[in-house]
Amino acid sequence: MTRLLLIALLISLFSGCRNDWSKNAPTRDPEPDASEYDFSPELNDRTPRIIGNNINITYGTPGVMIIRDKSELRFIDLTKGTTITFRWNKLPDSSGPIEGAQLLVGLDDLRLASAKAYKVNDTDLFVDAINLKGEHITIVITGL
Amino acid sequence: MTRWRRNLTCIVLLSSAALIAADFNGLSGLKLKRAIAETCRPTSYTTDIISNLTAIDSVPTDNAVIGHWAAASWWTDSNRIKVQTDLHNLFITSPDIVAAMSDFAPGNIETITFSNDFIYCGYTGDGTNAIGAYQPRPDKRGDVARTIFYLSTVYHCSWWNGSAINILTDSEFPGLNASAREVLIKWHREDKISDEEKKRNNAISRLQGTTNPFIDNPELAEFLWGNKTGQVFISTEIHNRQPLRAIYSQTDDEYIDLYSPYIPTDASWLIDGNPSTNNSVKTQSLAIGRHELHFSSGSIRGRITIEIR
Numbered sequence: 321m322t323r324l325l326l327i328a329l330l331i332s333l334f335s336g337c338r339n340d341w342s343k344n345a346p347t348r349d350p351e352p353d354a355s356e357y358d359f360s361p362e363l364n365d366r367t368p369r370i371i372g373n374n375i376n377i378t379y380g381t382p383g384v385m386i387i388r389d390k391s392e393l394r395f396i397d398l399t400k401g402t403t404i405t406f407r408w409n410k411l412p413d414s415s416g417p418i419e420g421a422q423l424l425v426g427l428d429d430l431r432l433a434s435a436k437a438y439k440v441n442d443t444d445l446f447v448d449a450i451n452l453k454g455e456h457i458t459i460v461i462t463g464l
Numbered sequence: 465m466t467r468w469r470r471n472l473t474c475i476v477l478l479s480s481a482a483l484i485a486a487d488f489n490g491l492s493g494l495k496l497k498r499a500i501a502e503t504c505r506p507t508s509y510t511t512d513i514i515s516n517l518t519a520i521d522s523v524p525t526d527n528a529v530i531g532h533w534a535a536a537s538w539w540t541d542s543n544r545i546k547v548q549t550d551l552h553n554l555f556i557t558s559p560d561i562v563a564a565m566s567d568f569a570p571g572n573i574e575t576i577t578f579s580n581d582f583i584y585c586g587y588t589g590d591g592t593n594a595i596g597a598y599q600p601r602p603d604k605r606g607d608v609a610r611t612i613f614y615l616s617t618v619y620h621c622s623w624w625n626g627s628a629i630n631i632l633t634d635s636e637f638p639g640l641n642a643s644a645r646e647v648l649i650k651w652h653r654e655d656k657i658s659d660e661e662k663k664r665n666n667a668i669s670r671l672q673g674t675t676n677p678f679i680d681n682p683e684l685a686e687f688l689w690g691n692k693t694g695q696v697f698i699s700t701e702i703h704n705r706q707p708l709r710a711i712y713s714q715t716d717d718e719y720i721d722l723y724s725p726y727i728p729t730d731a732s733w734l735i736d737g738n739p740s741t742n743n744s745v746k747t748q749s750l751a752i753g754r755h756e757l758h759f760s761s762g763s764i765r766g767r768i769t770i771e772i773r
Contacts, residue, residue, distance in 0.1 A: 380769055382754060383710025387726060387766035396726055398768075399710045464765045 359438050359448050362458050370395055370404050372449075372457030373423075373430060377404055388464040393445070402426065406447070406459050411440050423449060423457065430457075488677070488684065492696045496687060497617055497639070500677055503741035505618045507673030509549045516551065520667045523556050531557040533611045535567035538628035543619065551668045552614055552676050557582075564598070569631040570608050571597030571647055595630045606655025609648035610678040613685050616640050645689045652678075652685050662748075669749040673738045680746070705744070708757070712747045712772045719744040720757075720770065728761035747772050 368379035368386050379386050383399040392407040402425070409420025421435030432449050439446040447459040491499050510516050518525045533555070536548045547553060564578035564585040571588040578585040582601055587594040600608055616632055616639035624632050631644040640648065657679055669675040678685050681699055686692040708724045721744050722733045733740040736755050750772055758767045 379767075381710075382769050382771040385708070385724070385726065385766060385768035387764060390763050394726075398708065398724075464767065 357448065357456060359446075359458075362448070362460065363438060363446055365460070366444075366462045368395070368461045368463075370406070370457065370459050373451050373455050375404055375425065375457065377402070386461060386464065388461060393459075393461050393464075406449075408435070411445070412437050414440055418447065421447075421449060423459075432457075435459075488681070488697050489699055490696060492687065493694055496684075496697055500617045500684075501620065504614070504674045504677050506546075506550055507738045507740075508671075509546060510551065510671050511549070513549060513551070513554065514556075516671055517554055517556050520551070520664055521556050527558070528556045529559050529562050531555045531562050531565065533570070533608050534615045534628075535565075537567045538625065538632070539619070539623050540625050543623040547615065547619055547623070550615070551672060552611055552665075561585075566596060568596040568598045569628075569644070570605075570612060570651075571595065571599065571631075571643075573597055573599045597630075603655055603658075605651035606653075606657065607661055609651040609655075610657070610661075610676060610682075610685070612640070612644070612648055613652070613678040613688070614676040617688070640689060649685060649690045652682070653690075657682055666746065666748040669746075670751060673735075673740070674742075675746070675749060708768060708770065710770060712770060714747045714750075714752055714772050718747040720747060720750075722757070722759070724768075727759055727766065728764060731759040731761040731764070734758040 370377050377384060377395045377397055379395070381397075383397060385394075385396040385398060387394045387396070391409065392405055394406075395404045396402070405422075405424040407420070407422040407424070408418045411418055415437050418435040418437050421432050423430040423432055423435075431452050433452050433454070435447055435449040437445065437447050443464055444462045445460070449457040449459055451457065488496055488499050513530060514525060514528055517530065518528055532548070532553055534547065534553055536544055539547045560578075561580070561583055565583070566585075568585060573584045573586045574589055575587040575594065576584050577587070582604070584599045586597065588597045589595070599605070612631070631641060632639060633641045661679060665675050665679040683692075683699070684697065687695055687697045705721045705723055706719075707721065708727075712718055712720055722731075722740060723729070723743065735745065735750070735757055737758075752772050754769055754771050756767055756769050759765070
């Protein structure tokens with residue numbers, strides 16, 4: 321009996337601790353379930369672009385320049401004077417989460433909840449980024 | 465200079481290509497010639513010569529024969545194919561003119577063996593000093609002079625063989641012998657560049673990737689062979705460099721400057737897949753429509769679409 325009371329006491333203690341930890345964690349909207357989001361249509365379109373979160377910039381429009389360096393890519397609309405920059409610390413080898421992903425409009429950080437690469441190779445990068453509101457932003461660069 | 469030493473010089477020149485400024489301002493003498501050679505040699509050669517030339521010159525293809533201002537036999541076998549197919553050197557003509565011109569050099573004819581309203585062929589001087597030559601009608605002489613200037617600068621002297629000795633020298637610079645310089649500079653000065661010649665130059669550059677710089681910058685010849693020989697070249701056609709933008713117009717004085725504050729200044733460029741060695745490209749040398757420019761510098765790679773209207 322004493323042993324049962326001791327177990328019950330330990331369980332209640334651990335439960336309480338976990339509740340306290342949750343209260344101290346930074347608040348964040350629940351991330352959408354990745355399994356519900358179908359990225360495959362995006363993979364079929366090789367047009368370099370950043371679309372989502374009120375951003376809509378597509379390569380091929382005259383005056384839109386794309387630049388890729390080791391840890392960032394930039395879309396620059398020379399006509400509108402806008403620059404969208406996607407930076408990272410580390411890309412996965414072929415697909416998976418991107419470490420240190422950052423999306424900037426001009427100098428403003430859009431604050432991403434996550435960024436997942438669906439395809440990475442020497443010239444192509446297909447990314448599904450998600451902002452803090454859970455909105456998807458498609459980032460594609462090809463041939464660079 | 466022995467053949468092997470000249471070939472070695474060629475290798476050294478080619479390997480230093482990346483160090484040469486893409487435009488000619490501030491250069492003189494041998495450096496100026498090297499810069500022209502490295503930046504103005506065609507980036508591609510067309511295989512369909514007849515149809516391209518007849519389209520450029522607006523002449524019918526029926527019975528069309530290709531003439532060479534610099535005879536194909538002037539060039540060594542291994543390099544002949546390039547000079548033979550360089551459209552700047554070619555014109556559409558008739559078989560009798562091709563036969564009369566033989567492998568002659570341009571010059572002032574004293575003994576005429578063939579003539580029509582387009583060209584005289586025959587010999588300069590008489591006796592043992594006479595050489596076979598052709599002399600086009602006055603409004604074509606400048607065109608010919610600028611073509612020979614171009615060929616003697618773009619194609620290195622080690623490519624020439626004995627047949628060219630009447631006009632080209634065996635040294636790397638300046639490439640033209642004294643009598644050829646005298647005749648051709650005079651023709652160049654007397655027959656100014658026409659709108660037709662400019663249009664032809666731009667049309668050829670759309671196919672080959674490069675223009676004849678002696679048509680773009682007529683004063684260039686004076687700095688190599690004329691009254692400014694040895695002086696530092698400063699183009700009178702300098703324009704204010706403008707960063708890349710979306711839309712251009714195809715007017716006479718409009719350039720696409722391969723420059724942007726977002727792109728390293730040492731970037732190398734491709735225009736529609738063809739390497740560009742010039743910092744500025746005339747919009748007239750590209751077709752109306754959209755064009756893709758690729759650039760790279762170290763780890764940086766990029767591209768932009770522009771439109772010419």
